[in-house]
Amino acid sequence: MADPFIRIEGVSKKFGTFQAVQDVSLTIAQGEIFSLLGGSGCGKTTLLRMLAGFEEPTSGSIFIDGQDMAGVPPWQRPVHMMFQSYALFPHMSVEKNVGYGLKHEDMTAEARKARVAEMLELVQLAQFGHRKPHQISGGQRQRVALARALARQPKLLLLDEPLAALDKKLREHTQFELMSIQERTGVTFIVVTHDQEEAMTLSDRIAVMDKGRVKQVGAPSEIYEFPNSRFVAGFIGSVTAFPAKVSAVAGDVATVQVAAFQGDVQARAVPGLSVGQEVTLAIRPEKLMISQTRPEGANIVAGQVKDLAYFGKDSLYRITLPSGELISVHSVNAARSAGGRPDWDDQVYLSFAPAAAILLVA
Numbered sequence: 001m002a003d004p005f006i007r008i009e010g011v012s013k014k015f016g017t018f019q020a021v022q023d024v025s026l027t028i029a030q031g032e033i034f035s036l037l038g039g040s041g042c043g044k045t046t047l048l049r050m051l052a053g054f055e056e057p058t059s060g061s062i063f064i065d066g067q068d069m070a071g072v073p074p075w076q077r078p079v080h081m082m083f084q085s086y087a088l089f090p091h092m093s094v095e096k097n098v099g100y101g102l103k104h105e106d107m108t109a110e111a112r113k114a115r116v117a118e119m120l121e122l123v124q125l126a127q128f129g130h131r132k133p134h135q136i137s138g139g140q141r142q143r144v145a146l147a148r149a150l151a152r153q154p155k156l157l158l159l160d161e162p163l164a165a166l167d168k169k170l171r172e173h174t175q176f177e178l179m180s181i182q183e184r185t186g187v188t189f190i191v192v193t194h195d196q197e198e199a200m201t202l203s204d205r206i207a208v209m210d211k212g213r214v215k216q217v218g219a220p221s222e223i224y225e226f227p228n229s230r231f232v233a234g235f236i237g238s239v240t241a242f243p244a245k246v247s248a249v250a251g252d253v254a255t256v257q258v259a260a261f262q263g264d265v266q267a268r269a270v271p272g273l274s275v276g277q278e279v280t281l282a283i284r285p286e287k288l289m290i291s292q293t294r295p296e297g298a299n300i301v302a303g304q305v306k307d308l309a310y311f312g313k314d315s316l317y318r319i320t321l322p323s324g325e326l327i328s329v330h331s332v333n334a335a336r337s338a339g340g341r342p343d344w345d346d347q348v349y350l351s352f353a354p355a356a357a358i359l360l361v362a
C-alpha cells in the first residue's frame with residue numbers, strides 16, 4: 001500500500017500497569033471494511049477509542065489521511081464512532097436523531113433537510129422519519145444509528161459491535177445491508193467484533209487480536225486457509241490439532257510423523273521447517289473425506305464413528321483414531337438418500353489432500 005489512509009505505528013496503551021494494547025502496527029486503505037476481531041478484553045475497543053481520540057496512546061502514532069492525530073481531540077478528527085448501544089435519543093423522531101449531528105454544521109436548513117432525507121433513503125427508512133426509536137424494530141434502530149453516523153460524511157466510521165443487539169437472523173441480513181451501504185458511500189469502516197463469522201462475512205481484511213497484540217492480518221480466506229499460529233487456527237473456524245514431528249521436507253511438501261495417526265502425513269510445507277522440528281498438524285473438519293472403503297493415495301487413516309450429528313444438508317462426525325484420539329469430520333450430504341452414509345460404530349477411512357493439512361510452528 002503506497003499511501004494508506006490509516007497508519008497505526010507501534011501503538012501501545014497502558015492503563016496503570018495493565019498493558020491493554022501492545023505494539024500494534026497496521027495500515028488500512030481508503031474504502032476498506034476492516035475488522036478488529038478477538039475475544040473479550042483483547043484490546044480491540046481500546047484501539048478503536050484511540051482512533052476516535054477518546055484515548056491517547058501511551059506510545060506510538062496514529063495517522064489518518066496523512067495527519068498525525070497526536071493531541072487532536074475527537075471532534076476535530078474526520079471520524080465518527082457508532083456505539084454498541086446506538087445511543088439514539090428516545091424522545092426525538094428518527095428524522096431528528098439523524099439530523100442531530102448536523103446542528104453545528106455550517107448548512108442551511110434546507111440542505112440539512114435534504115441530507116437527512118438522503119440518509120434515510122440510504123438506509124431504507126424514508127417512511128419512518130416521524131416515528132420515535134421505540135416505535136421501530138431493533139434492526140431499524142441500528143440503521144437509524146448508521147444514518148446518523150454517516151450524515152456528517154465522516155471519512156472514517158468506527159463501529160463497535162454494530163450488530164450485537166440483533167438476533168441471529170436479523171444480524172445475517174443486516175451484515176449484507178451494512179456491506180452494501182459501505183459500498184455505496186465509500187466510507188472506510190473499522191468494525192470491532194468478537195464474532196468470527198461476522199468478521200468473515202463483512203470484512204475486506206481482518207486483524208485477529210489476542211492479549212493486546214495483533215496475531216495476524218489478512219483477507220478472510222487467507223486467515224482461514226493459512227493461519228499463522230495455533231491461536232488463529234483455533235479462533236477462526238474449528239480445527240483438530242495434533243502434535244507432529246517433521247521427518248522430511250521436499251519443495252512444497254513436508255512429511256510429518258503424527259502419533260495420533262500412527263503414521264506419516266504429507267502436508268503443505270511452511271517456510272523455515274527443519275527435520276526433527278516439533279510442529280502442530282491442524283486439519284479442518286470439512287477438508288476430510290469420509291468413506292467406508294479404503295481410498296487410494298497418501299494421507300489415509302482408519303477410524304471408527306463415535307458420534308454422529310445429522311443436520312439434513314450435512315453431517316458432523318467424531319471419529320476415533322487408532323490411537324484413541326478423536327477427530328471431527330464435516331461431510332456434505334450431496335446425494336438424496338436415506339442410507340449409504342457411515343453410521344454409529346462403523347469402520348471408516350479418512351483422507352485429505354496434503355494442501356489441506358496445516359502445519360503450525362507458533
Ligand code: ATP
Binds near residue numbers: 018038041
Ligand atoms: P470486549 O469485547 O469485552 O469489549 P475488548 O477487546 O474490546 O473486549 P477492551 O475494552 O479494549 O477489550 O479492554 C482491553 C483491556 O483493557 C481489558 O482487560 C479492560 O479491562 C482494560 N481496560 C479498558 N479500559 C480501561 C480503563 N479505562 N482502565 C483500566 N483498564 C481498562
